[in-house]
Amino acid sequence: RAKGNGRGRAEIFDQALRTELEIRAQLESDIRSGLAGDEFELHYQPVMSVATGSLRSYEALIRWRHPQRGMVPPNEFIPTAEESPLICEIGRWVLARATQQLAAWTRQDPDSHGDVTMAVNISARHLASPSLVEEVRDALHVSGLDARRLVLEITETVLLDEPTADAHLRDLRALGVTVSLDDFGTGYTSIGQLQKLQIDTLKIDQSFLRSDDPATQALVRLMVTAAHAFNLDVVAEGVETQEQLDRLVTIGCELAQGYYLGRPKPAQDTEIAVS
Numbered sequence: 001r002a003k004g005n006g007r008g009r010a011e012i013f014d015q016a017l018r019t020e021l022e023i024r025a026q027l028e029s030d031i032r033s034g035l036a037g038d039e040f041e042l043h044y045q046p047v048m049s050v051a052t053g054s055l056r057s058y059e060a061l062i063r064w065r066h067p068q069r070g071m072v073p074p075n076e077f078i079p080t081a082e083e084s085p086l087i088c089e090i091g092r093w094v095l096a097r098a099t100q101q102l103a104a105w106t107r108q109d110p111d112s113h114g115d116v117t118m119a120v121n122i123s124a125r126h127l128a129s130p131s132l133v134e135e136v137r138d139a140l141h142v143s144g145l146d147a148r149r150l151v152l153e154i155t156e157t158v159l160l161d162e163p164t165a166d167a168h169l170r171d172l173r174a175l176g177v178t179v180s181l182d183d184f185g186t187g188y189t190s191i192g193q194l195q196k197l198q199i200d201t202l203k204i205d206q207s208f209l210r211s212d213d214p215a216t217q218a219l220v221r222l223m224v225t226a227a228h229a230f231n232l233d234v235v236a237e238g239v240e241t242q243e244q245l246d247r248l249v250t251i252g253c254e255l256a257q258g259y260y261l262g263r264p265k266p267a268q269d270t271e272i273a274v275s
């Protein structure tokens with residue numbers, strides 16, 4: 001009987017695994033047809049200067065206008081895409097679209113967009129890909145955008161276990177592209193390690209801003225001080241209230257992003273583009 005039970009459990013496990021694999025395979029094939037059918041779009045969220053309230057940058061955030069499921073947020077398909085070479089195809093599309101968008105805004109309105117940068121999220125697998133540097137060069141060439149106006153956002157996992165990532169970051173920065181470390185504080189990078197990384201900007205994860213705990217606030221202050229000591233710009237993510245913004249002024253954090261300052265919006269709805 002014990003044997004029978006064991007086999008039963010193994011069959012249930014097998015079935016669950018098969019279902020999981022089938023769901024993933026289906027999602028991958030949907031993403032592929034989504035790319036072919038032009039179902040993805042980018043929304044743009046402003047990054048503002050805390051002191052002047054002026055626009056510093058946009059972050060391009062992908063959405064999937066799925067024919068059956070409606071608007072699908074990135075957390076529902078990017079993690080699966082990251083397990084296959086599909087993430088590199090998505091990344092290439094995002095790079096091309098985002099650089100063309102900023103170039104178009106700049107042509108339409110050079111006075112308010114001349115210094116604005118565009119930030120694009122790059123997954124670990126894509127950063128390790130041998131063709132990334134060429135793809136970035138291509139995107140800049142086709143759009144005509146200056147390399148200094150492109151920011152690549154990467155997360156800490158990239159820096160820990162990919163030896164090629166470091167070489168690619170060096171090449172990208174040699175082109176003039178800026179690199180930003182996203183979601184800082186949620187992973188394993190210590191403040192001391194920041195000094196050695198190939199980065200220009202630190203984005204403090206939104207969970208830190210959310211907390212009213214004095215110890216957490218002291219930690220944010222420490223991150224900002226360390227970043228400045230290492231010559232990094234600092235962006236606070238997830239600013240939702242005036243109170244949080246005031247706190248950033250006190251701490252000396254110069255850049256901020258969040259719903260309070262502007263939500264991610266499609267290109268045609270971004271405030272400055274309409275004016």
Ligand code: C2E
Nearest residue numbers: 061062073074075078094121122123238239240258259264
């Ligand atoms: P992220 O790069 O850390 O982007 C910030 C996320 O926080 C975005 O979620 C943004 O909409 C959200 N956010 C901004 N301000 C606030 C706020 O004040 N409150 C709250 N609660 N949320 C705020 P979104 O667009 O759903 O993207 C989630 C994640 O998906 C991104 O996190 C990024 O890791 C990934 N992602 C998005 N677009 C791309 C892409 O084009 N390529 C890749 N590889 N990943 C992407």
Ligand code: MG
Nearest residue numbers: 059121153182
């Ligand atoms: Mg980001």
Ligand code: MG
Nearest residue numbers: 182183203237
């Ligand atoms: Mg982030």
Ligand code: MG
Nearest residue numbers: 155182183205
């Ligand atoms: Mg994130």
